[in-house]
Amino acid sequence: MSPHNPDKRKFFRRTLGGLGALLLAGCDRISGSEWFPKVMSAGESLSKSVHKTLVSRKSMAQEFSEADLSPQFRSNGTSNPDNPAYQAMAGNNFADWSLKVDGLVEKPRQFSLAQLRALPSRTQITRHDCVEGWSAIGKWTGVQLSQILAAVRPAADARFVVFHCADPMESNGKDLYYESIDMDDAYHPQTILAYDLNGKMLPVANGAPIRLRVERQLGYKHAKYLMRVELVNSFEKINGGKGGYWEDSNDYQWYAGI
Numbered sequence: 162m163s164p165h166n167p168d169k170r171k172f173f174r175r176t177l178g179g180l181g182a183l184l185l186a187g188c189d190r191i192s193g194s195e196w197f198p199k200v201m202s203a204g205e206s207l208s209k210s211v212h213k214t215l216v217s218r219k220s221m222a223q224e225f226s227e228a229d230l231s232p233q234f235r236s237n238g239t240s241n242p243d244n245p246a247y248q249a250m251a252g253n254n255f256a257d258w259s260l261k262v263d264g265l266v267e268k269p270r271q272f273s274l275a276q277l278r279a280l281p282s283r284t285q286i287t288r289h290d291c292v293e294g295w296s297a298i299g300k301w302t303g304v305q306l307s308q309i310l311a312a313v314r315p316a317a318d319a320r321f322v323v324f325h326c327a328d329p330m331e332s333n334g335k336d337l338y339y340e341s342i343d344m345d346d347a348y349h350p351q352t353i354l355a356y357d358l359n360g361k362m363l364p365v366a367n368g369a370p371i372r373l374r375v376e377r378q379l380g381y382k383h384a385k386y387l388m389r390v391e392l393v394n395s396f397e398k399i400n401g402g403k404g405g406y407w408e409d410s411n412d413y414q415w416y417a418g419i
């Protein structure tokens with residue numbers, strides 16, 4: 162059932178692993194300082210540590226111009242959620258849809274699509290990279306996640322933002338797609354809840370009514386069909402405990418930095 166090519170995935174993992182080994186060797190040589198063991202014992206994945214070393218977490222993903230737009234932004238993974246509740250909302254132009262934002266926050270809230278659209282927006286033209294080996298450049302418009310967080314006021318112990326989706330990944334209707342990011346990425350200016358693609362309402366094939374754009378990470382982190390945003394301090398108790406559908410089912414890296 163996986164739409165992802167296992168060979169490419171293995172290649173991808175080997176490449177990251179090789180890079181990590183290279184840097185580990187390098188770090189060993191340059192210092193006996195304690196920063197590296199500390200980072201690793203905090204339970205972070207090797208790829209995340211490597212990524213942090215190479216690229217500042219504040220860096221921006223490259224933005225492109227209209228001339229660079231792909232003629233068509235393809236759909237991947239779920240293209241139409243097999244979920245009666247979602248289908249009913251889609252049939253009514255998502256007038257009855259709302260995004261629940263809760264968990265470790267002071268003010269849990271629900272946002273209608275109209276409320277999200279009424280907030281200040283950000284538009285960005287970025288390249289989407291899928292581990293299956295394809296990329297596409299699209300123009301996304303949405304509300305910065307930082308604005309939503311400002312409205313709900315995260316508790317001091319909130320560490321991750323979990324995105325719960327409408328699409329079941331199994332034919333029994335269970336195992337809804339989900340993903341998660343840390344607070345660094347949550348507050349990043351290019352992290353948006355997108356409602357428009359290429360200047361038009363986000364199509365169902367690409368995640369209507371709202372999908373996450375988290376531009377410094379790979380395609381599978383960009384959760385489509387958002388229903389609920391939950392702030393947590395651990396995802397141990399959520400589904401398989403690894404922070405995302407592909408992380409749970411196929412051991413994908415949780416931090417999927419590009």
Ligand SMILES: Nc1nc2c(c(=O)[nH]1)N[C@H]1C(S)=C(S)[C@@H](COP(=O)(O)O)O[C@H]1N2
Nearest residue numbers: 235236237238239291326338367380383385
């Ligand atoms: N809810 C949900 N989000 C998802 C997926 C999915 O199947 N369901 N697939 C992921 C993968 S692997 C990719 S590459 C992108 C594809 O986005 P697109 O359909 O707009 O091309 O969405 C990601 N987000």
Ligand SMILES: [Mo]
Nearest residue numbers: 291292380381
């Ligand atoms: Mo993907």
